[in-house]
Amino acid sequence: MAGSTTPAPRNRPLAHTFRHWQGRALLAWALLLQRTVAGLDRKKALTARRNAAMRAAHQRGIPRDTITTAIGLSGEQVRKALRGEATRE
Numbered sequence: 001m002a003g004s005t006t007p008a009p010r011n012r013p014l015a016h017t018f019r020h021w022q023g024r025a026l027l028a029w030a031l032l033l034q035r036t037v038a039g040l041d042r043k044k045a046l047t048a049r050r051n052a053a054m055r056a057a058h059q060r061g062i063p064r065d066t067i068t069t070a071i072g073l074s075g076e077q078v079r080k081a082l083r084g085e086a087t088r089e
Contacts, residue, residue: 051081058082 054067068078077087
């Protein structure tokens, strides 16, 4: 006799599937928050850390032009960072 054409019974209860999609929705929400709200705070912190590292390098004898070339910022932005001022980023 040929195989049955009826679908196989579900191994998972419907509640498991619903909980799975709830988890997916919450994960999407977390990613959205990470990329918007938390991303802005993280970017500010990383920019401040980068500026501090540029100041430390400059205090240890690295010329401003070398820092400008290596980092890829404009000369004015590097000068602001070396003075301890906030950059546009």
